[in-house]
Amino acid sequence: MGTGTPVIHDVVGIGFGPSNLSLATALEEHSANVPEHPLTAAFFERQPSFGWHRNMLLPSTTMQVSFLKDLATFRNPSSRFSFVSYLHASDRLANFANTHTFFPTRQEFHQYLEWVEANFTDHVSYNSEVTGIALPPDATPGPDQYLQIEVRDRGGSGTRLVNARNVTVSTGLVPHMPVGVDSDDRVWHSSEFLDRFRQMDPHALKRVAVVGAGQSAAEIARFLYDSLHHAQVFAIVPSYGYSIADSTPFANKVFDPDAVDDYYFGTNRTRDAFWQYHKNTNYSVVDDDVIRDLHRRVYDEDVSGSRRMHFLNLSRVSDVKRAGNETRVSLESLLDTDSQDLDVDILVCATGYDSMDPSGLLGDLDRYCLRDTSGRHQVGRDYRLVTVPPLSCGIYLQGGTEHTHGLTSSLLSNIAVRSGEIADSIAQRRAVDEPGAA
Ligand SMILES: Cc1cc2nc3c(=O)[nH]c(=O)nc-3n(C[C@H](O)[C@H](O)[C@H](O)COP(=O)(O)OP(=O)(O)OC[C@H]3O[C@@H](n4cnc5c(N)ncnc54)[C@H](O)[C@@H]3O)c2cc1C
Known part of the structure; x- marks a missing residue:
């Protein structure tokens, strides 16, 4: 390439969580299979280093997905990026087998992700936040078109433009606070939990409250109860009590790779059925062992006659007032007025x-990206946004496709297969543009 010719990557990945890390492994394996036409990639991550929900790496919390649903195995069972390869490299394969579990701790899975990430440090820039995607001013549709990705250096050295024929947007879920409640140094979203907790003097925490009915809420309530022996812990739940996550084998099939086709090519009735019958596999539900753990603590208190775990069920937060270190939470009962x-x-x-x-x-x-009658983005089976001219580059989504691809959209269950499908789509489209480059 001569001086002045812009470098154009085949793919720029926005965010470097498990989804784009899995894509990095898929691209690497693709390039190993077709070394004469490697796919070039660059990834940008706004965190200072790799981290997967670090603020929820609570002691003893376990994965909610089988270790076989790692970054690669379902796409390529002989991948060197599998969880089993990681165990082998860490000299723990035999001892892991002795645990008789499919569900490693989140700490261990995080170490696995870091182990994979160490292979891609040359391809990822940290402290780098993507702030926008645009076409160059006089772009025309066709194989030469590229996107300009604006990357802001969070270390303070300004912004730069990076060019790519395709982008994968994998920026993850967005924390949701109760309506009218803002987070600050005393009111936290669970996604900030450990960071914030470590900044507090634990002895100063005498009354603590957790609101929510899902897995994170139950895990945090258990953690606070176990860590703050002197504190009163209030669990505010809108339901009557925590409900169990259905992880039984027939229901769990909704997370199988085949279920994506059934959902994608199904009718509206099919899709409604998925949500109606199987929402309780993932949303506002808690793993059986965590529920039993919490209940055990409450029962032990019944026996001992001393109470510091308080369940405020059928309750909603209606207001939060803050003054200095004081926080007053107003609760509305759903039982009466x-x-x-x-x-x-x-x-x-x-x-x-x-x-x-x-x-x-x-x-x-966005105006070149088609939307359905409900105003949601139209997305191809290959996770590519459906676009109209002048936009002909590929914009792929890893996440935000619940309406088209179903329940696995924001989960780990299908990322190995999904990233393989995205890598194949990018390679096949390039082969059409440049015959011979499959
Ligand atoms: C506590 C917790 C536990 C979970 N456990 C499980 C589980 O056991 N099994 C399961 O299937 N799912 C689980 N999930 C669901 C979760 O969505 C997936 O585990 C996984 O994180 C999805 O990976 P991702 O890469 O799509 O998103 P993320 O992991 O959220 O990664 C997105 C990344 O993009 C970065 N980013 C965002 N915006 C930008 C930007 N503009 N520029 C640059 N970088 C950006 C973020 O910093 C982040 O690192 C869990 C979720 C939580 C919150």
Whole structure:
């Protein structure tokens, strides 16, 4: 390439969580199979280093997905990036087998992800936030078209433009706070939990509250109860009690790779059935062992006659007032018209996440991306946004496709297969543009 010719990557990946890390492995394996036409990639991640939900790496928390659903195995069972390869490299394969579990701790899975990531340090830039995607001013549709990706250096050295024929938007879920509640140094979303908790003097935390009915809420309630022996812990749940996550074998099939086709090519009735019958596999539900753990603690308190774990069920947060270190939480009962105020030292909102929405990054380009009658992006089976001229580059989504591809959109279950499908789509489209480059 001569001086002045811009470098154009085949793919720029926005975000470097498990989805784009899995894509990196798929691209690497593709390039190993077709060495004469490697696919070039660069990834940008706004965190200072690799991290997967670090603020929720609570002691003893386990994965909610089988270790076989790692970054690569379902796409390529002989991949060197599998969890089994990691165990082997760490000299723990035999001892892991002795644990008789499919569900490693999140700590161990995080180490696995870091082990894979170490292979791609040359391809990823940290502290690098993508702030927008655009076409160059006089872009015309066709094989020569490329996108300009604006990357802001969070270390303070300004912004730069990076060029690519395709982008994969994999920016993850967006924390959701209760309506009207803002986070600050005493009111936290669960996604900030450990960082914030470590900054506190634990002895100063005498009354703590967690709001939410899902896995994170239950895990945080258990953690606070076990870590703060002197504290009163309030679990505010809108339901009557925590509900169990259905992980039984027939229901779990909704996370199989085949289910994506059934969902994608199904009718609206098919898709409604998925949500109606199987929402309880993932949303606002808690693993059986965590529920039993918490219940054990409450029962032990019944026996001992001393109470510091308080369940405020059928309750919703209607208001939070903050003054200095004081936090007053107003609760509305769903049982009657009663309301009560609760004074706490910290309030943790484990109130879930909104799904990924690429609109902010797309900016002006969004008008070339088709939407369905409900205003949602149209997405091809290959996870590529459906676009119209002048936009002909590929914009792929890893996340934000619940409406088209179903329940696995924001989960780990299908990322090995999904990233393989995206890598294949990029390679096949390039082969059409440049015959011979499959
Ligand atoms: C506590 C917790 C536990 C979970 N456990 C499981 C589980 O056991 N099994 C399961 O299937 N799912 C689980 N999930 C669901 C979760 O979505 C997936 O585990 C996984 O994180 C999805 O990977 P991702 O790469 O798509 O998104 P993320 O892991 O969220 O990664 C997105 C990355 O993009 C970066 N980013 C965002 N915007 C930009 C930008 N503009 N520029 C540059 N970088 C950006 C973020 O910093 C982040 O690192 C869990 C979720 C949580 C919150």
